[in-house]
Amino acid sequence: MAMKTRDQIYQEEAASLLRRLTTYHALTYPQVLRTFPKQEHTMQRLIKNLIKQGRIFYNADLNLLCDTEDAAKEPDYGIIAAYWVLLDFKPAILYDTSGEFPIKITFFSADEEFEIIYAEPGKEILLNHILAKPVKGSISRLVIISTWDQAQELKIPCVTAFCIVNEDGSVSYYRKRK
Numbered sequence: 461m462a463m464k465t466r467d468q469i470y471q472e473e474a475a476s477l478l479r480r481l482t483t484y485h486a487l488t489y490p491q492v493l494r495t496f497p498k499q500e501h502t503m504q505r506l507i508k509n510l511i512k513q514g515r516i517f518y519n520a521d522l523n524l525l526c527d528t529e530d531a532a533k534e535p536d537y538g539i540i541a542a543y544w545v546l547l548d549f550k551p552a553i554l555y556d557t558s559g560e561f562p563i564k565i566t567f568f569s570a571d572e573e574f575e576i577i578y579a580e581p582g583k584e585i586l587l588n589h590i591l592a593k594p595v596k597g598s599i600s601r602l603v604i605i606s607t608w609d610q611a612q613e614l615k616i617p618c619v620t621a622f623c624i625v626n627e628d629g630s631v632s633y634y635r636k637r638k
Contacts, residue, residue: 485528486539542604564604
């Protein structure tokens, strides 16, 4: 078995980072570093090079890494919050991808499918209507809320937990009592 060269490792990390950014469009710098924790110094160098090459964009005011200038100007904060939740499950994840409204991220572990939903304040009635139908198979839903009061307004099936994502990326998980 041949050893990988530094350039091969660097190219694999670059491809992986570019895949993440093209899938989610805008992530915070800390989210990217937490996605690749074993190579933090290498990732910092790689990020600088990709920015210089114009392959990714950095919004210094918001500390965001983005795939396009438009994503840097108008980031999807629902995706950013959902990605913090995703990172909590990172060791168990086999595959993850962005979802279609109202699902921000879908991911799979060895024996479960998860949907991360961002409940934008004021959109509770819309979410209740869209997500009212029973889901096929066994899907666990993680719903990001702004306040616990918001959870009381949501009547969505298959909710495993409600999540509040803090600005520092820490996530608190809650369940409704039955």
